[in-house]
Amino acid sequence: MFSNTPMEELEGDLLEDYLGNYKKYGRTRANLYYLLDLLRLISLIPRSRRNTQKSKTMNNLFLFNxxxxxRSIKKHSVYQALNIASLTLGFTCFSLIYLFVFNHYQKDNFLENPEGIVRLNIIRDGNESMGIHSGIPYLLKKDIPEIERMSRMSSLVMEVSFTGNPDSFTEQVLSVEPDFMDIFQLETVLGEPFPKEPATVLLSESMxxxxxxxxxxALGKELTLTYNKKSRKKHVAGIFRDQPINSSYSPQIINQLGNYDRFSGLNGGLSVSLSAYFKLQKGTDRNALAQKIPENLKNYTDKESHLSNTYVFRTLNEIKNNPKISSGFIDSLDTQTVLIFKIVGLVILLLAVANYVNLTTALTLKRTHEVGIKHAMGATKHNLISQLLCESFIIGGISILLSGVxxxxxLPRIESYIGLQMQLTANMQTWLIVLSILALFVLVALASLYPAFLFSTTKFSQLLKGKSEVSPKSKLLRTSLMAMQFxxxxxxxxGSLTFLKQLQFINKSHNLDHLSNVIIVSGKIGDKKRAIEHRLASLPEIERLSFASFAPGPVDYGRSGLGTDEFKESFGFYVIDEHFLDLMGLSIAEGHGFYTDDRNKPNHVLMNQAMVENVKEGHPLGKEFKLYGATxxxxIGIVENFPIGSLKSQIEPALYMQAALDEYLPGMIKKVAIQLKPENRVASIAKIESEWNKIFPEQPFQAEFMDDRIAKIYTDELKMGxxxxxxTGVAVVISCLGLVGLLTYLIQIKMKEIGIRKVLGASAGTLTKLLTLNIWKVLLLSSLISFPLSYHLLEDWLTSFVYRTEVSSELFILTILCFVLIVGLAVFWQIRNAIKINPTEVLRND
Amino acid sequence: MKRTGIGEFEELVLLTICVLENDAYALDIKEEVENRTNRRMNISAIHTTLYRMEDKGLLQSKLGEASQVRGGKRKRLFSVTAFGLKSLSEINETRSRLWKDIPSSILNALNT
Structure with missing residues (x-):
């Protein structure tokens, strides 16, 4: 029972006692006593363990460890470098991502009652918008006691200039009511708390x-605000404090909202749509309140257009987490994007930790001799574990320090790249650093426990023989970690490939392959079209040019809409000339484009395919409509659908007409599309600029390449991509490091097998197969798991585009090929050495 | 009086070891106690008490030489430590002081 040396005296005593009893009482009673004694002595077992003799040399200590x-890190420097590299990568990515996520959650934490700040949105036919009849907020404020404050608001981007300074710039100007300052906690620093006089404005400190x-x-100075060609002079009546940097809104110029009370009647024919913000009492149920609104309005009107709508109060939080319902006044970030980043951060950390576990385990098995000798010198499990933990902490510490650097x-580079500033106070930063270091250390400790136990439980006798034990359990763990990484x-x-595919699709939809040499020059060209056309046409560097009211890309001059009884809904109309379609590479679906010879009439128009659907009766080709001007x-033709803005929105019905149709239309021409000859484009642009400056000395020369214009619509997508x-790169690198670790381990335990097989005449091919077959199986398995999942997730992402590519099978095949190539390289690198080995080297010891 | 935390049986065992002039092993102790008290003892009871007292610091032990008698197993020999002796004498003093103070009227009853 007590086979270990320390308790042998008990065994001896029991034996002696048994013999004595046997003489005195006979066999049966002696047996009985023996059994009873044994049972009672069980309580001494823990003691027998405790008293195990320890060698004093292995008894300490921190310093020794x-x-x-x-020493051991230095000895296995290559593997430890791999370890440090993958951990550092993982930690850095994780921390960066979570800093930004944390930052996102810190937004607006200075507000006293963020739930109380709400905007009234209206849901009409399933579409939510923030434009509300200006009378509704006014009446609600009057009737509902829970509404403490109300301010209607209109925000417009105006041109700002001031006397004594010729330059102007554009800035968002908020026109609001007095309660606005209270709702959004804006404090006055100097002067008036609100621009009471119509000809005054408030400025923020920074402005x-x-x-x-x-x-x-600034107080008392004069500004000129220009909107839609109307200029107004305004005096600065007061200065309000800048919002903290973690605010999701930062108004710069506040203007008084004009008197809209004459439009407030709900039954009047004329109405003005404004957005409206409210401050609700604490603890108000905003949903219940919103549901009562139609009932409230019944007292004032019986118009269906007011009563049949659903109203909702959107809190500041909802607005800033949903770009679809936000306005330019409040910054917003999609919750889905935040979620994606959170998941990616965690996944990368997981990869790094899994990798660490794998590599350390592999390394442990390389060190069996060392463990054996330590055991022989009397090291206990505890000693071995603490030594491995110590190593882990050193590796983890180095990684954390490196990732800190x-x-x-x-951080500053990323901040400027994504145009978002970190808004952390010094106090919070220290806390974050302390917390993350603690958390990461805990993680390292947890991650190293498994290899540590493996390290310490390997059997002593086998260790000295240099044999390492392969338990099925540990193999399963390593394989599943590998499968997860894969x-x-x-x-x-x-995901990356799908993104690239969608990007290609976008480029194709915008015809960008065709437009690589096209630049767009913007300016108020108007009736000087002939002059500039004449000058530019004489330049040999220019292949073609076309004048139009627009160019695909961001909307920079408000679109014009038009609608008559013959069409279902209003549509965009644009002025183009006869070369436009040709230059943009657009084709005619039916009919004919504008004629370039004398068959061309001013009243000829084109429409796109979406517009054909928009016509109430019959097919429009060849028909005549009363649209603009007298005739x-x-x-005469139907143009194929092509996107003007982002592919995220539906292509709108559009009508293209010629400038000659009406005297007002030439004024709409604001773009010249110029196709350059591919050689020496910079010089060509310089020449065009000098010509431009001769005709329009007062207008700055603004030119951009077509692909830059298109890229501007997809800024967010491109950055995210x-x-x-x-x-993706980081994850693949980490997985490869893990693979190298796994292979090292495999080769280590199969060294003898390889040697024997080589002696028996195995070829390099068979050996490679022997070593890698498992890896390919794991790869296959992980693909089986990940492909359906990725298909689902990516399809989900693609639905944010109205026009989109498909997640197709060739992407998956490409991925497999790509991955097989990467894995193959890693495998090749590792196995090369193993196969070259001389069998006598390995087999000599046995 | 300081509490020594020695139970009655423990005291008995301790005293027995003293009587056996130290370096006693479990079976000797068992026999000695049995002889002196006319009670049958279990060897396991002796063992647990010995180890417990060793933990308390009343006893110390060492392994003896191996002999042919008991299947080559060595004996563990126990001796009383200075602390053990001191504790014993404290108990003894307390008792004897108490004995001394017992009125003779009561002691007379014992003699008769």
């Missing part, structure tokens, strides 16, 4: 400092 850890060097200077280096990597690769317009690409 530390010294030894450094005042930007314009007039200091807030004190990287974060400090990268699955995540393949998902990220499929009937004749539809790049970030996603980076993360």
């Amino acid at each position: 530390l010294k030894y850890s450094f 005042a400092a930007k314009l007039f060097s200091s807030p004190q200077e 990287f974060i400090a280096f990268l 699955a995540i990597s393949t998902f990220l690769i499929v 009937q317009s004749k539809v 790049q970030l996603f690409g980076i993360f």
Whole structure:
């Protein structure tokens, strides 16, 4: 029972006692006593363990462990470097992502009652919008006691200039009512708390400092605000405090909202749509309140257009988490985007930790001799575990320090790249640093426990023989970790490929292959079209040019809409000339484009395919419509649908007419599309600029390439795509490091097998198969797991585009090929050495 | 009086070891106690008490030489430590002081 040396005296005593009893009482009673004694002695078992003799040399200590850890790290420097690299990558990515996520959640935490700040939105036919009849908020404020404050608001981007300074710039101007300052907690620093006089405005501190060097200077100065060609002079009546940097809104110029009370009657024919913000009492049920609104309005009107709508109060939080319902006044970030980043961050950390576990385990098995000798010298499990933990902490510490350096280096760059500032106070930063370091250390400790136990439980006798034990359990764990890494990597690769495919689709839809040499020059061209056309046409560098009221890309001159009884809904109309379709590479679906010879009539118009659907009766080709000017317009052709703005929205019905149709239309011409000859484009643009300056000395020369214009609509997608690409790279690198670790391990335990097989005449091919078959199986398995998942997730993402590509099978095949190539390289790198080995080297010891 | 935390049986065992002039092993102790008290003892009871007292610091032990008698197993020999002796004498003093103070009227009853 007590087979270990320390308790042998008990065994001896029991035996002696048994013999004595046997003589005295006979066999049966002696047996009985023996059994009873045994049972009672069970309580001494823990003691027998405790008293195990320990060698004093292995009894300490921290310093020993530390010294030894450094030695062993130095000895396996290549693997430890891999470890540090993958952990550093993982930690850095994770921390950066979570800093930004944390930052996102810190938004607006200075508000006293963020739930109380709401905007009234209206849902009409399933579409939610914030434009509300200006009378409704007014009546609600009057009737509902829970509404403490109300302000209607209109925000317009105006041109701002001031006397004594010829330059102007554009800025968002908010026109609001007095309660606005209270709702959004804006404090006055100087002067009036609100622009009471119509000809006054308030400025923020920073705006005042930007314009007039200091807030004190700014008070009483005069500004000119220009909107839609109407200029108004305004005096600065007061200065309000800048919002904290973690605010999701930062008004700069506040203007008084004009008197809209004469439009407030709900039954009047004329109405003005404004957005309206409210401050609700604490604890108000905003949903119940919103449901009562139609009932409230019944007292004032019986118009169906007011009563049949659903009204909702959207809190500040909802507005800033949903770009679809936000306005330019409140910054917003999609919750889905935040979620994606959160998941990606965690996944990368997981990859790094899994990798660490794998590599350390592999390394442990390389060190069996060392463990054996330590055991022989009397080291206990505890000693071995603490030594491995010590090493882990050193590795983890180095990684954390390195990632700290990287974060400090990268953070400002990323901030400027994604145009978002970190808004952390110094106090919070210290806390974050302390917390993250603690958390990461805990993580390292947890991650190293498994290899540590493996390290310590390996059987002593086998260790000295240099044999390492392969338990099925540990194999399963390693394989599943590997499978997880592969699955995540393949998902990220499929994601990146899908993104690239969608990008290609976007480029194709916008015809960008065709437009690589096209530049768009913007300006008020108007009736000087002939002059500039004449000058430009004589330049040999220009292949073709076309004048139009618009160019695909961001909307920079408000679109014009038109609607008559013959059409279902209003549509966009644009002025183009006869070369436009040709230059943009657009084809005619039916009929004919504008004629370039004398068959061309001013009343000829074109429409796109979406517009054909928009016609109430019959097919429009060849028909005449009363549209603009005195004459009937004749539809001579149907242009294929092409996107003007983002593919995220439906292509709208559009009508294209010629400038000659009406005297007002030439004024709409604001763009010249110029196709350059591919050689020496910079010089060509310089020449065009000098010509431009001769005709329009007062207008700055603004030219941009077509692809830049298109890229501007997809800024968010492109940035996200790049970030996603980076993360994919990181994940793949980490997985490869893990693979190298796994292979090292495999080769280590199969060294003898390889040797024997080589002696028996195995070829390099068979050996490779022997070593890698499992990896390919794991790869197959992880693909099976990750592909359906990625298909689902990516389809989900693509639905945010109205026009989109498909997640197709060739993407998955490409991913597999891509991954097989990467894995193959890693495998090749590792196996090369193993196969070259001389069998006598391995077999000599046995 | 300081509490020594020695139970009655423990005291008995301790005293027995003293009587056996230290370096006693469990079976010797068992026999000695049995002889002196006319009670049958279990060897396991002796063992647990010995180890418990060793933990308390009243006893110390060492392994003896191996012999042919008991299947080559060595004996663990127990001796009383200075602390053990001191504790014993404290108990003894307390008792004897109490004995001394018992009125003779009561003691007379014992003699008769």
